[in-house]
Amino acid sequence: MNTQEIVQKLWNLCNVLRDDGITFHQYVTELTYILFLKMLKEKGNEVSIPEEFRWDSLASKHGMELFNHYRRLLLELGGKGSGLVKQIYVNANTNITEPKNLEKIIKSIDDLDWYSAQVEGFGDLYEGLLEKNASEKKSGAGQYFTPRPLIDVMVKLVDPKPGERCNDPAAGTFGFMIAADDYLKKKTDNYFDLSEQEAIFQRAQAFSGCELVKDTHRLALMNAMLHGMENEILHGDTLSSLGKQMMNMDVILTNPPFGTKKGGERPTRDDLTFVTSNKQLNFLQHIYRALKANGKARAAVVLPDNVLFAEGDGQKIREDLMDKCNLHTILRLPTGIFYAQGVTTNVLFFTRGETDKGNTDEVWFYDMRTNMPKFGKRTPFTEAHFNQFIAAYTTEDRTKVEDERWSRFTRGEIRDKGDTLDLGLIADESLSSYEDLPDPIESAEEAIEKLERAIALLNEVVGELKVVEEGRE
Known part of the structure; x- marks a missing residue:
């Protein structure tokens, strides 16, 4: 069996x-x-x-x-x-x-x-x-589970090294850290290539995380234990003072929760420059601030589209990110790969600079979303779908890559566009021909996704307005 x-x-x-x-x-x-x-x-x-x-x-x-x-x-x-x-x-x-x-x-x-x-x-x-559990829509657990092919690619491209401190501030069931541990075990003969002291560090200190939901925290502990990992997984809110314990990291791999704090509530962290009710924007700030400022510490983060174009504090946070880090790559992910429906997502890859200004010169985008198959049970999403992106990402001279999905925007061009990062999508072929009309069910599902995205943005606005009203009272 x-x-x-x-x-x-x-x-x-x-x-x-x-x-x-x-x-x-x-x-x-x-x-x-x-x-x-x-x-x-x-x-x-x-x-x-x-x-x-x-x-x-x-x-x-x-x-x-x-x-x-x-x-x-x-x-x-x-x-x-x-x-x-x-x-x-x-x-x-x-x-x-x-x-x-x-x-x-x-x-x-x-x-x-x-x-x-x-x-x-x-x-x-x-x-x-x-x-x-995550694949069962009724379970509601899709929000805690990132597809394994995506996790494996993110780990591979970030390339953690023995001796580095890796962290997931929104750990879920600890999948990112388990994949990173597995990646390093394969590179070091299950840590037998390391000294005894180095192997102890890998098993007990190299990987850490934090998870807010108690039952999910249990699952993360169980998952780590069964993979032979003895690492610390905190139970609590990274956007509270607890998050300050997770600083000076070499590698961060994560998929923060989507949505807003309940009732537009602000996080209780006092060390974030821009504090909003948008959890992803606050998590993004935590992540790039939690990296060591040594020019080597790096992150790969799954974030929804609204992070790329949100105005106000969203624009300021993107500016701060591009100042403090080299935001070198954004992968526009296909729809239908997450069990939690109604969101369009991306992976942001960035490296923390040694200084806090001017670290991003250009951002490369790869569009895995447009003109892609509809992923689901009938069309499984596999690591092979990333092959062209990996080839472009890892090439020595990115300017020589011949792939219509691969595009570059300089920091100046991004600034001229109001610091939006909602860029890099190619022309949608389905819109240019009447002969290949989309499936009506798929069209309805896409409309629902867009409505849910609009509702999420409206909830953020309502939350911000509530905070403003409370401030006037």
């Missing part, structure tokens, strides 16, 4: 919980509590769990006795556990109300082919579950 088959079997158990009214996301969280104990047993590493709460204590009980024991287990491990165990189980509670359902899940997990799972890697299995 391969990982994909085990993931499907685990996912099918969700049907057992439908009568309990459990959502997909609650199911993955519930599964995490149970899988954590099972995987520790399979790895022969149960020392961090009191004997009375180890896997066998669950597998040997039935009915109400099992149900009551499970609830006590969650309470005890969250209250009296230590280290990673306490972080995973803190404030844990079960959404399962039927003892027979809990027993069925535990028995089904116990009966799986765990030898095959261990050979293929528990980490891959767990990531498979997270991806399954």
Whole structure:
């Protein structure tokens, strides 16, 4: 049995919980509590769990006795556990109300082919579950999951090195840092090419992150643990004073949450020059300020289109970014690659300068959005779709690349356009011919996406107006 088959079997158990009214996301969280104990047993590493709460204590009980024991287990491990165990189980509670359902899940997990799972890697299995959850539109988890092909390309192009401190200030399930760790392990023979001290740094200090949502933070901890990572993942808001702990980074890879703070609320950080209710603009400021000012520290960040053209503070933040960093590349991503619908996105690649002025001379754009196939279940998005972009990005002389999707704007040209970065899109072929009319369903979906984008922008305006009104009172 391969990982994909085990993931499907685990996912099918969700049907057992439908009568309990459990959502997909609650199911993955519930599964995490149970899988954590099972995987520790399979790895022969149960020392961090009191004997009375180890896997066998669950597998040997039935009915109400099992149900009551499970609830006590969650309470005890969250209250009296230590280290990673306490972080995973803190404030844990079960959404399962039927003892027979809990027993069925535990028995089904116990009966799986765990030898095959261990050979293929528990980490891959767990990531498979997270991806399954994200792909279910009803789960609402798409906002926490960036497609793996995109993550892998971003990691490859940013090219983290051993000894560098890498961070994701909007960690989600820690996918970027896990991919960066995997990238470096492949380059260093699983860190065996490094000295003992260097290997310890990689496993315990090289990667870090912060996640606001408690249940997602649990998933991130579990994901890191199953990939053999012992790194710090903070629980809290990067846009609060907590974010100040994540400074002087060599590499930042992230996909910040989209949208505005609730009710137009401003972040509580006091070290950001321009503070708005737009979370992505505030995250962008945190990111370029958190990089070491050494001319080498670099970032790749997924951001929605509104960051490229927002006026007011948006324009000032883009100016500040291009002053403090060399914003050398913007990748216009295709639509339909994220499970969270209604947004058009980009990847900004930049390097922090040694000074705070005049670091961007030109910005190169690559259009992967226009005249591209509609990605989805029928047309999967793969790393191969990035081949031409990677070739253009990595070429020694970018001016010699012959690709209509590849274009350059000087800093002066961008300044003349009001510092907008909403540039670099090629002509849409579907608009030039009546013979190849778009599919009506796809057209409707695109219209919905544009309406949702407009609503998001209106919400930002409302939030800003509320702040202004509060200031007058």
